[in-house]
Amino acid sequence: MDTEKTNGENKKTILIVEDDEFLRSLTAKRIEKEGYGVEVAVDGENAITVLETLKPDLILLDLLLPGKDGFEVLKKIRSNEAVKAVPVIIFSNLGQKEDIEKAKSLGVDDFLIKANFTLDDVVAKINKLIAQ
Amino acid sequence: MENTDQSSPPAKLIELGRLPVNPLIFWVVVTAALVVAIILILNATGVVVGVNWLLLVPVAAYLFIIGLFLAYLSKFYRERNRLMLERVRDEQIKLAEFKKLNQDLENYAKQLFDKDFELTLANKRLQNLERAKSKFVSVTTHQLRTPLAAIKWTFHMLLGGSLGKITAEQKNFLQKGYDSTQRIITIINDLLNVDYIEADKTDYNFLPVNLAELIDGIIFEFTNQVDSKKIKLSFHQPTSVLPKVAADPVKISMLLENLLDNAIKYTSAGGRVTISLSDARINSAQSSVEVIVADTGIGILPAERDKIFHRFFRGSNAIQLKPDGTGLGLFIAQDIVEKHGGQIWFESQLGEGTNFHFTLPVFGAPPAKV
Numbered sequence: 461m462d463t464e465k466t467n468g469e470n471k472k473t474i475l476i477v478e479d480d481e482f483l484r485s486l487t488a489k490r491i492e493k494e495g496y497g498v499e500v501a502v503d504g505e506n507a508i509t510v511l512e513t514l515k516p517d518l519i520l521l522d523l524l525l526p527g528k529d530g531f532e533v534l535k536k537i538r539s540n541e542a543v544k545a546v547p548v549i550i551f552s553n554l555g556q557k558e559d560i561e562k563a564k565s566l567g568v569d570d571f572l573i574k575a576n577f578t579l580d581d582v583v584a585k586i587n588k589l590i591a592q
Numbered sequence: 593m594e595n596t597d598q599s600s601p602p603a604k605l606i607e608l609g610r611l612p613v614n615p616l617i618f619w620v621v622v623t624a625a626l627v628v629a630i631i632l633i634l635n636a637t638g639v640v641v642g643v644n645w646l647l648l649v650p651v652a653a654y655l656f657i658i659g660l661f662l663a664y665l666s667k668f669y670r671e672r673n674r675l676m677l678e679r680v681r682d683e684q685i686k687l688a689e690f691k692k693l694n695q696d697l698e699n700y701a702k703q704l705f706d707k708d709f710e711l712t713l714a715n716k717r718l719q720n721l722e723r724a725k726s727k728f729v730s731v732t733t734h735q736l737r738t739p740l741a742a743i744k745w746t747f748h749m750l751l752g753g754s755l756g757k758i759t760a761e762q763k764n765f766l767q768k769g770y771d772s773t774q775r776i777i778t779i780i781n782d783l784l785n786v787d788y789i790e791a792d793k794t795d796y797n798f799l800p801v802n803l804a805e806l807i808d809g810i811i812f813e814f815t816n817q818v819d820s821k822k823i824k825l826s827f828h829q830p831t832s833v834l835p836k837v838a839a840d841p842v843k844i845s846m847l848l849e850n851l852l853d854n855a856i857k858y859t860s861a862g863g864r865v866t867i868s869l870s871d872a873r874i875n876s877a878q879s880s881v882e883v884i885v886a887d888t889g890i891g892i893l894p895a896e897r898d899k900i901f902h903r904f905f906r907g908s909n910a911i912q913l914k915p916d917g918t919g920l921g922l923f924i925a926q927d928i929v930e931k932h933g934g935q936i937w938f939e940s941q942l943g944e945g946t947n948f949h950f951t952l953p954v955f956g957a958p959p960a961k962v
Contacts, residue, residue, distance in 0.1 A: 483742055486746070554734055556730065556788070575738075575740045579748065580752070
């Protein structure tokens with residue numbers, strides 16, 4: 461998308477990894493409205509490629525993705541020197557204890573179940589994590 | 593199926609013990625014949641010439657006595673034989689009985705084995721079904737959550753006015769749409785929780801929790817809901833600082849949300865929902881903190897009070913007021929409280945309101961004696 465924005469002075473960039481087109485566009489719209497730069501990836505493979513050149517300020521990561529799933533992307537993020545310190549929020553419809561435990565053990569900053577939150581809640585969480 | 597003629601005696605063995613005539617008569621005849629035969633032989637051979645017939649009398653008497661003795665022996669043996677045969681027959685009857693019992697036992701064992709096999713098979717089928725059900729529940733619910741999230745977010749964006757101005761009437765309809773979506777999501781989450789409780793997969797992570805802070809946060813989540821329903825929701829802070837409880841904050845939040853959701857749902861406009869906290873010291877060694885969620889709602893029918901924590905049970909007055917609902921909230925609430933080693937109970941006045949109480953043990957306190 462608009463990569464030039466990421467080089468802007470104060471603009472923080474959020475990477476959204478989401479395979480559902482509608483959810484992705486809604487999320488992107490809401491986060492852009494908050495004044496963030498937004499990058500998107502449509503699946504796990506795509507996310508890994510994007511992260512080779514981009515260092516976002518926060519990653520919003522879905523778990524159920526075609527091909528490489530969110531857990532694999534998370535492993536890659538945490539083993540990549542360039543982006544290993546970037547905060548990651550899991551934003552998924554999986555939310556069983558096992559999934560949360562697994563994500564925690566791989567190192568995530570928050571775990572949100574899509575249906576249980578509104579995009580305003582998500583933005584609030586992003587603001588909080590970015591401010592830290 | 594069994595041979596039923598076991599009572600009739602074994603005929604052949606009985607015959608062997610019996611002589612055709614009375615042995616006494618038999619022996620008189622035999623002795624006489626022997627004496628005559630000896631005389632004739634002695635005469636014919638010429639060994640003895642001119643027999644002294646008187647001498648034959650003791651010989652005949654001797655033979656006769658021997659005969660009597662043999663007859664007595666024969667009778668004695670016959671009697672013994674008869675007794676033995678009776679015993680043999682008894683043994684045979686017993687043996688037949690044993691055989692029958694053994695056969696029965698074998699049949700039972702076989703039946704038992706068949707039943708065991710059947711049950712094992714049925715159990716396996718049930719286990720598979722259970723696994724399939726669990727998988728179905730979690731897959732479906734996760735799949736349902738994605739479109740529901742899309743609907744919920746859309747309603748929320750429209751309601752927030754970020755997609756253009758909306759009229760009051762439009763807003764009212766959109767709010768109904770949003771609330772309905774929210775209800776479905778709650779039902780799905782409840783179903784997932786029950787599936788988890790039944791599969792015993794819920795893990796608890798007990799931490800020292802400040803209940804007052806936790807309640808503050810939860811009350812905040814309900815602000816919109818109570819405002820739109822015109823209900824006064826308040827939290828009576830305790831006068832002194834209470835000790836922290838040993839609790840899983842995620843589970844306790846769910847518990848409080850369930851109780852508050854019920855309280856608000858079944859209380860009409862102008863009503864009150866109040867949460868209060870107190871130190872419930874049971875004895876000097878162990879203490880716990882008690883939470884009360886009180887409402888001025890419809891109350892619980894006396895006849896239904898013992899069923900209120902049952903899975904899928906809903907009070908008939910509750911169904912009348914709100915037809916949709918899973919009847920799982922209190923079932924889940926009870927499970928959560930019990931897993932914490934606490935207690936949950938209520939008192940209710942029909943048409944006046946209900947107070948739900950639960951206790952949680954203080955962090956570091958020894959476990960409660962049951």
